[in-house]
Amino acid sequence: MAKETGRKLIAQNKKARHDYHIMDTYECGLVLTGTEVKSLRQGRASLVDGFAQLDGGEAWLHNVHIPEYSQGTWTNHSARRRRKLLLHRAEIDKLIGKTQETGHTLVPLALYFKDGRAKVEIALAKGKKEYDKRQTLRERQDRRESERAMSAARRRQRA
Template identity: 50%
Template sequence: MKGKAGGKAADAAEKVAASNRRARFDYDVEDTWEAGLVLTGSEVKSLREGNVNLSDAYAMPRGEELWLLNCRIGEYQQAAHFGHAPLRDRKLLMNRAEIDRVRGKVEQRGYTLVPLRIYFKQGWAKVELGLARGRSHEDRRGAIAERESKREMDRALARGRRR
């Protein structure tokens, strides 16, 4: 007999706590990885409320480990004085081979690890990391122009279908 009601469909559900939409605009994301987060109890409760900011966050290797820096997880009000520091560095959990692969790519010039979203998968807090290269101002303008032209084409097609 299964412990959870709902079977596989309930296990596969992911609840997104926060997403970094700005990262896809500022960076060209080439590859993504999933990593676990080492959190305290009040951080988990605050994440479940969606009280997190990924806008300035990034990940970097330190020694044999990966760390998430500048990720602000707001204080959980009911934790009182047992709370946590909102901007503390948080350890990321990945397999050794994955960490080595990520380290090799990050050490190449111009690459950084950017958190794309934080979510809960089967009750565990996870972060999706993207290997990213920064876009120049011209590249951003090109992306905006491309998005606008695609939007215009979609509108024209929709108008044509209605007639």
């Protein structure tokens, strides 16, 4: 049986990029049980309310929903348990310093398999204010409108 390669996305948190300014991203391994891995292989997970926390020199992922494995028995896992993140010591020390600044938090952006191993991409982020969110939406809308106008002008020019 050939070993799988590449990146297979399971879940991503699109709302995080809307609600936060992303400062830096990190790729972390996850400590999972067997039924959690099987459930992830079925492509079922949700990062919506998830966050990471540094506690006692270790990184933990909270509130990420990995549903119970359908064929699991009494060995099944609880869906929202906290899971340990695997990071290098230097990365954890750097994150401890950064998260102590006011307004900074760790949010999961994506959950995926990379070369057969479950990984989560976490981001050091700072919460956006309501007007920042509106401004971001307005900029995106203006960019779309200008691209549409330019492509329409190109079509008229060709004709």
